[in-house]
Amino acid sequence: MTLKHTSNYIFIIMGLLILLMVYLQFSIDESTENLKNEEIKKSKQYAESIAKYIQAEADGPLLLYLEKNAEHREALNKILHTFLTKEFQYIFLLHKDKKGHYRFLLDGSLEDPVEYNTIFFPKSKRFNSVYSTQKTQIIKQSEGVEEIWLSLLYPIVAQGQTEALLVIDLSESHAEHLNSFNSPVMDMVKWIQLFLWVSLLFLAYVSYNFYKLRKSILVDPLTSAYTKIYLQELLERKNVNQYNAMLIDIDEFKQINTKYGHESGDTVLKMFVKEMLTLLPKESYIIRGRGSEFFVIVAKESADIEELAKKFFKYLTEKRYLIDNETISLTLSMSAIVIPEETDSIFNIQRSLDEKLLEVKSRGKNALGIVGNVSGDEIKYKNLDYIKEALEEERLTCLYQPIFNTRTQKITKYEALVRLVDKEDPQKLISPFYFLDMIKGTTQYIKMSKLVLKEVFHALHKYPEVEISVNLDLDDLNNADMMKLITKQLYRHRGLANRVTFEILESQQIKDYDEVALIFQQLKTFGSKIAIDDFGSGYANYVYLIKLDVDILKIDGSIIQEFLYAPERTKIMLNSIKNLAEMYRYEVVAEFVSSKEIYDMVSQLDIAYSQGYYLGEPKLLESYLVGSIIDKKE
């Protein structure tokens, strides 16, 4: 569960709690309101009965009837009083005099009864409204009114004229009584509400702490730049290919900390980020990496990354910072990249930028390196997770390039070249250029080697006439796991091992020749042969001929290619290698034979074996096992 999801859940819970509270309150209010409406309905029926009774008693003009006879008034007052139950506070009859003042006609109260014709000021204008419209109304009492919940105003009409207004005041105590009907439920609801409020407060408190925590996780407390977690969240919402990126590292920042103290170092970092912010276009983000390293992503439409990187580099290296009354400037190592459209992972971009930054640093730092046009394949395949998945799913195959006997003009051997298979397109093979360096030294490399050996031995088993050479890095020989794997495989397939050649490629100079010689010997005990790859270039030099017991020298392609530019001098060199090899009884293979011209020269020199695109490009083994290559070419 991510932080973002946690916050969503908290808000959902808070929202649900509020909705529940509102619902409970609404339900109770509605239930109470229904009770009250019932009571009002009943009061209306009462009012109607009283009015009818009074009119029946008067049996004519009401005002005249009441005005003339105090006994009639007294009798009707008593009748009104009989209606005064606990629900009703007051029942009285009013009429409007010629000047528009209301005056009492009847009053049902026994206690402090109002005299006939006493003036009365109603607190509501609705009295007039009922008088004129002749429609019953219910009014809620307002300021200046006590003990009354509602007043029912009932007009007594005769011959189209309003004669009087019957007022029935429903008592406040009755409203409380009605409220108390739901009071046990209401009490429960109040407790629930209290609980919900406490829960809400608690949730609010938790949310506050959560956001504080979240902020501290997403924003670097020192520089206020974002953290890598923020970047991760951002790229969950947005596509990485909408941005371009830069990696900026302050050179020798440790020296600032050492010389001026960590506090000053921190101040420099803060100022540095502030300066960066002034240069950034909209929709850009600064993410602090390790120490003084900052990863910057900029929306593609906001700026040209190359220009922006140059501007950054110039401005930030020219900027001077005041520390301890001393002004210092910083030197930076920077790399920038235009993120290809087909990219979907930021990690590959970071790796490309890291590599470029490393290159800048290795060249003496204080420079900007722009990562050149990177292909989509490069971004896609230079992804450790992708490669790991491919190896786990054993999406690996080998292509085979023939090694040709120049004298017999027949294929004598094939060099196995590893390829991974694209996940989406099984026809597409992934060159080791994309992944080999990345997985070297890891368990994935061992896994890949195991799969290659499995494939090679399977081919050897299937085609008994075929010999295959397998590439092996000198580093592999120093790797105990790798050697265990190779020797185990050789032992398991010891009947086939004599048709395997290990082509040893150096990535560094041999330090201990004796140890290497011993390993070679170990491989040779199974009947396998040892070839020195790329002989004549790099570390693969003549000392090998003295110190190591090998079987084959594969002359480096760069020497062979020189045939095209300096044929005579190349011939001398190749003759020399060939003669030496013959004296040591080593076989010689010319690599990179890419044209007929080169092949002819190699033949003229009587170099026994050739390999190159002219003779055959890497293909599935089956495609070579029908007829000879020369036959096909001819």
Added chain:
Amino acid sequence: MYHQIFSALVSKPMIHVYTNDREYRKVFVTSKRMLLSDDSGKSDIILITNKSTLFQIMKERQWADKKDEKPILFVTDYRLLKFSFDIVGAFYWKKGRSQLLFIKNRLDPYNITLPDEYEDFLVDTL
């Protein structure tokens, strides 16, 4: 509330009010804009809450020469209005509703003209 009513009757920054009702005295003694008077004759307004006080005040007032110099009488019971034409108005409760009432022809001898907002509470006669 009483200050508001009395201000309509007396245009003075500090209104002197006399009442012998203990409860009302408590109200007026805390007022900042009304001064509780101990001498009914020297007050601006006499607030009468019962019949016996009314009769006592009426006796005392017989000695006064000019009516417009006498304190204004104001009551807290509708029924008291009927006992003296000197009483200009009343503030009381009837059927749970507060009632304010001024009688026009009783205000005239005091040369009192009420502000417009009291128009609705002004009656010619009881």
